[in-house]
Amino acid sequence: MTENEARTERLKELYPRMVEWRRYLHRHPELSFQEERTSAWIAGKLREMGCEVREGVGGHGVVAVIRGGQPGPNVALRADIDALAIQDEKTCDYASTVPGVMHACGHDAHTATMLGIASLYRSIAPSLKGERRLLFQPAEEICPGGAIRMIEEGVIDRIDAIYGVHLWTPLQYGTVATRSGPFMAATDEFTIRLTGKGGHGGLPHNAIDTVVAGAALVQALQTIVSRNVDPLSPAVVTIGSFQAGASGNVIAEQCVMKGTIRSFDERTRQLARKRFKEIVAAAPAVYGASAELEFREGYPALVNDDGEAGRFFRVAAGLFGEEAVKESDPVMAAEDFAYYVQRTKGCFMFVGAGNPECGAIYPHHHPRFDIDERAMLRAAELMTAMAENFVAESA
Ligand SMILES: [Zn+2]
Ligand SMILES: [Zn+2]
Incomplete structure (x- = not known):
């Protein structure tokens, strides 16, 4: 034996x-x-x-x-x-x-x-x-x-x-x-808090709508993988949680998003992080909302x-x-x-x-x-x- x-x-x-x-x-x-x-x-x-x-x-x-x-x-x-x-x-x-x-x-x-x-x-x-x-x-x-x-x-x-x-x-x-x-991905995690100005659903001109700002931010963040990262180096940006508002006729003052960024290569990881932070700082401002970012470095x-x-x-x-x-x-x-x-x-x-x-x-x-x-x-x-x-x- x-x-x-x-x-x-x-x-x-x-x-x-x-x-x-x-x-x-x-x-x-x-x-x-x-x-x-x-x-x-x-x-x-x-x-x-x-x-x-x-x-x-x-x-x-x-x-x-x-x-x-x-x-x-x-x-x-x-x-x-x-x-x-x-x-x-x-x-x-x-x-x-x-x-x-x-x-x-x-x-x-x-x-x-x-x-x-x-x-x-x-x-x-x-x-x-x-x-x-x-x-x-x-x-x-x-x-x-x-x-x-x-x-x-x-x-x-x-x-x-x-x-x-x-x-x-x-x-x-x-x-x-x-x-x-x-073999397995590097991961980073984030929470984004958007603040606007709540108001009546029928009077948007008096409010700053974080659902609109948040939706635009979700779209903008998707361009990190599609437009910034080398297509031959895999990466993922996922917003897995999007919480805003509680009522159909009220404009949401707050929007909280949570998600994860994944990659294999350290250069791609750094690039994705940099673009992520730039977009979070710039995109909500276009809609008048302010953003607070909590970024947690995960496993390599x-x-x-x-x-x-x-x-x-x-x-x-x-x-x-x-x-x-x-x-x-x-x-x-x-x-x-x-x-x-x-x-x-x-x-x-x-x-x-x-x-x-x-x-x-x-x-x-x-x-x-x-x-x-x-x-x-x-x-x-x-x-x-x-x-x-x-x-x-x-x-
Ligand atoms: Zn598990
Ligand atoms: Zn496990």
Whole structure:
């Protein structure tokens, strides 16, 4: 039996527990920055396994340290643990028990997968070379995110490589994917408050209408992507929320818009930001309205190391067969795993979790989101195989 096969056998034994853990977490989700009970539960499970545990890292983060019996390189693996402000619409017995909060992105499964890996590594620690550090990271879903604070508290100090996965329902169960270079988008978020002068809907000449000024601003902001950004460099400007007025015969004095800007390339990101600020400062003034802008810098683009992405294509093909391994297109979602791979060699990977046969047909952040749970086993196999291949090739 090869080492990969031996690990897979052990992970298969652990799989029923991963399902149990994932379903427990699915029933008990907590929002970003509020993962108090989740992290205490994770730390408890890790201690039962005999792991060395650090708690309260960068907020509600937990780190498990497994020291190998022999010297060698140190590898970190990362899971995120937070849920979303979404009402669970599933009716299964593991549906969320917390009103308005749901694991609709699969972070419950990432956490359960990492607990399985912790148990595996504990059982084979004497044969490992170097340290394995398992990061249970809070607050991936909301900027500024949990990664940056954990990094500030030293979680990747003396780490030679880091790997992470996202279970991904747009990919069918059985397939895995990544790409080298820019993989997931840089993101910035904004809130714009327009102020005009309210008035009677029949007497517009006495008012300053923020619905008209706001609508013009939405249109003007769309020209950033269509007229300013290089068409060969992807970017998105989305105004996802537009709130003004409450009555059909009253001119709205206030209009509040919220949205996001996404890009892959740093030059495009800076250009889009600059044009965005110029347009917000100028366009509403044409209509007599004033604008107040709150701009929040989000995650940088997630850029995979070429060599580590190459390792993924070799390792994954060896584990699952060539036909299971795909090269992903870049994805406009953002991920704070980006901060780790800015500082350490590493790779972020997608593990297919979609399957119509078990109802896993909904996109991430959907109220009926679910996964093919077997993807957890694949994720555990993939992450540990990446880590052990890195260690073997570093020797
Ligand atoms: Zn998400
Ligand atoms: Zn996610």
